[in-house]
Amino acid sequence: MNKSDQPPPSEITSRATFERRREFMRLAAGAIASLGLPTAQGKESLAAKPATAYSTTEAPTPYAHVTGYNNFYEFGSDKEDPARYASALRSRPWSITLDGLVKRPRTLAIEDVQRLAAMEERVYRLRCVEGWSMVVPWIGFPLSVLLKQVEPMTDAKYVSFESAVQPDVMPGVRRKLLDWPYQEGLRLDEAMHPLALLVFGLYGEVLPKQNGAPLRLAVPWKYGFKSAKSIVRIRFTDRQPNTSWVTAGPTEYGFYSNVNPEVDHPRWSQAKERRLGEILKRPTLMFNGYAEQVGQLYTGMDLRRFF
Amino acid sequence: MTDRGVGVAKTILFLLSLGPLAYYAWSFQQDSLGANPIEALTRGMGDWTLRFLLLTLAVTPLRKLAGLPWLGRLRRMLGLFTFFYASLHLATYLWFDQFFDWPAIAKDILKRPFITAGVTAYCLLLPLAATSFNAAIRRLGARRWRELHRTIYAIGIIAIVHFWWMVKIDTREPLIYGLVLAALLGIRIWWREQERRRQEAGAYGRNMAARVITITPRR
Numbered sequence: 001m002n003k004s005d006q007p008p009p010s011e012i013t014s015r016a017t018f019e020r021r022r023e024f025m026r027l028a029a030g031a032i033a034s035l036g037l038p039t040a041q042g043k044e045s046l047a048a049k050p051a052t053a054y055s056t057t058e059a060p061t062p063y064a065h066v067t068g069y070n071n072f073y074e075f076g077s078d079k080e081d082p083a084r085y086a087s088a089l090r091s092r093p094w095s096i097t098l099d100g101l102v103k104r105p106r107t108l109a110i111e112d113v114q115r116l117a118a119m120e121e122r123v124y125r126l127r128c129v130e131g132w133s134m135v136v137p138w139i140g141f142p143l144s145v146l147l148k149q150v151e152p153m154t155d156a157k158y159v160s161f162e163s164a165v166q167p168d169v170m171p172g173v174r175r176k177l178l179d180w181p182y183q184e185g186l187r188l189d190e191a192m193h194p195l196a197l198l199v200f201g202l203y204g205e206v207l208p209k210q211n212g213a214p215l216r217l218a219v220p221w222k223y224g225f226k227s228a229k230s231i232v233r234i235r236f237t238d239r240q241p242n243t244s245w246v247t248a249g250p251t252e253y254g255f256y257s258n259v260n261p262e263v264d265h266p267r268w269s270q271a272k273e274r275r276l277g278e279i280l281k282r283p284t285l286m287f288n289g290y291a292e293q294v295g296q297l298y299t300g301m302d303l304r305r306f307f
Numbered sequence: 308m309t310d311r312g313v314g315v316a317k318t319i320l321f322l323l324s325l326g327p328l329a330y331y332a333w334s335f336q337q338d339s340l341g342a343n344p345i346e347a348l349t350r351g352m353g354d355w356t357l358r359f360l361l362l363t364l365a366v367t368p369l370r371k372l373a374g375l376p377w378l379g380r381l382r383r384m385l386g387l388f389t390f391f392y393a394s395l396h397l398a399t400y401l402w403f404d405q406f407f408d409w410p411a412i413a414k415d416i417l418k419r420p421f422i423t424a425g426v427t428a429y430c431l432l433l434p435l436a437a438t439s440f441n442a443a444i445r446r447l448g449a450r451r452w453r454e455l456h457r458t459i460y461a462i463g464i465i466a467i468v469h470f471w472w473m474v475k476i477d478t479r480e481p482l483i484y485g486l487v488l489a490a491l492l493g494i495r496i497w498w499r500e501q502e503r504r505r506q507e508a509g510a511y512g513r514n515m516a517a518r519v520i521t522i523t524p525r526r
Contacts, residue, residue, distance in 0.1 A: 061342075064342070065342035068341070068342055069341060069342030069343060073476075077475070077476070077477035079341070079342070079343070080341065130475070132343055132346070177476060177477055178476070248476055249476070264418075267419055267420065267421055267472060267473075268419060268421075269411075269414075269415065269418075269419075271411075274343065274345065274346070276342045276343055277342075279345060279403060280403065280406055281404065281406075
């Protein structure tokens with residue numbers, strides 16, 4: 001063989017590089033396949049490492065249902081309203097204020113919040129108070145990471161979460177469906193629990209607006225409405241904060257609102273739920289199946305009284 | 308309108324009334340009822356029950372106001388479609404929500420006011436559907452039959468309450484249906500009041516006339 005026919009050594013791809021490229025191709029193909037349609041539509045992806053210890057192995061609810069069937073009353077009371085109207089939400093620029101009983105009150109830009117910790121993908125069950133449920137691959141990091149930033153004082157016992165109000169783009173706010181801004185709250189130890197997730201994305205992409213962009217909570221052992229969306233403020237208090245649904249119906253919604261098949265909503269049973277995509281209802285699990293992890297938060301408490 | 312014309316109108320109405328069922332059956336088959344098709348189906352059948360109930364109640368006012376007496380002959384079919392959609396609504400609940408778990412259903416009916424109301428409305432519809440044919444009218448006698456079928460007013464109110472108690476917080480939809488029902492019942496109350504006054508005035512007139520007659524001889 002003529003020597004000039006051979007490529008110079010500098011041009012030969014080393015075996016290691018060659019294999020790395022194959023690995024990259026495989027990963028990229030997998031990532032694209034797992035994202036499916038969103039990537040094809042050019043949505044912003046959000047990288048995260050799977051947190052299997054915190055994830056259910058149940059099949060995630062299809063993307064179209066997760067992003068098309070939502071309760072986000074700022075945009076109306078129909079399940080399709082958020083997907084219909086939330087695109088007008090102004091989610092940039094966005095900042096979040098942490099104040100109240102803390103040593104270092106702060107206002108942080110969303111970009112700075114996102115940099116506080118590595119993103120994890122956690123597949124959680126979500127049980128709505130209305131009796132349906134889904135399984136969502138959320139992306140985020142523990143809420144405790146953010147809360148620790150401001151150094152809560154010892155007398156801080158509760159945290160309240162306030163959602164954004166943009167009346168010009170929120171038909172439900174103009175109709176005064178609830179007492180706006182939307183308020184939710186957790187006991188501080190609940191908020192610090194490793195399962196309580198601060199969410200920035202789902203299904204491998206940046207959180208769609210109808211799901212509470214740019215940041216929301218996922219508190220999987222409580223009914224869905226406890227997981228506040230589009231949060232602008234977190235306050236630390238020594239008293240149990242008022243929350244929107246308790247204000248709207250004190251006999252129907254409690255501050256704790258832990259998923260509990262034995263404590264019914266006064267107007268309907270909570271014993272069963274319909275998982276989206278399934279025909280018949282399945283039994284609802286205590287603390288939505290997270291009893292092992294969170295049960296000790298409520299030892300000695302009468303869960304009928306503190307519903 | 309000729310009998311033939313009414314027959315054609317009835318056929319058209321019958322086919323139109325099957326439209327909602329066809330739509331839901333087709334959409335269910337095509338999986339285009341959204342993320343929670345069972346809920347969409349249950350709600351859809353409930354919505355159409357209420358719509359047919361209001362249409363049934365609209366027949367008489369429309370017939371009188373528009374001066375179209377033949378419209379009255381469509382009323383029975385609309386009433387029966389109310390019962391038809393109510394039966395489908397109930398069936399979706401018994402089948403998909405409870406999967407024929409009778410103890411759970413009994414508990415639900417006793418414990419949940421909105422379900423109690425719904426089941427009550429359905430039970431009250433049963434005797435009306437059962438006496439909807441001509442022989443039943445003859446056997447009961449027109450007066451008793453009419454009195455029995457006035458239950459539909461109460462059923463309408465209970466159906467609105469059932470809807471109202473079901474919604475979480477946004478009462479706009481049951482409010483709209485409630486206002487339509489109020490208008491349809493209101494016009495009946497108003498007509499009745501007019502009729503009562505007319506009769507009173509008539510009786511007063513006759514009394515006065517009688518008095519004049521009795522007084523005259525004394526003069």
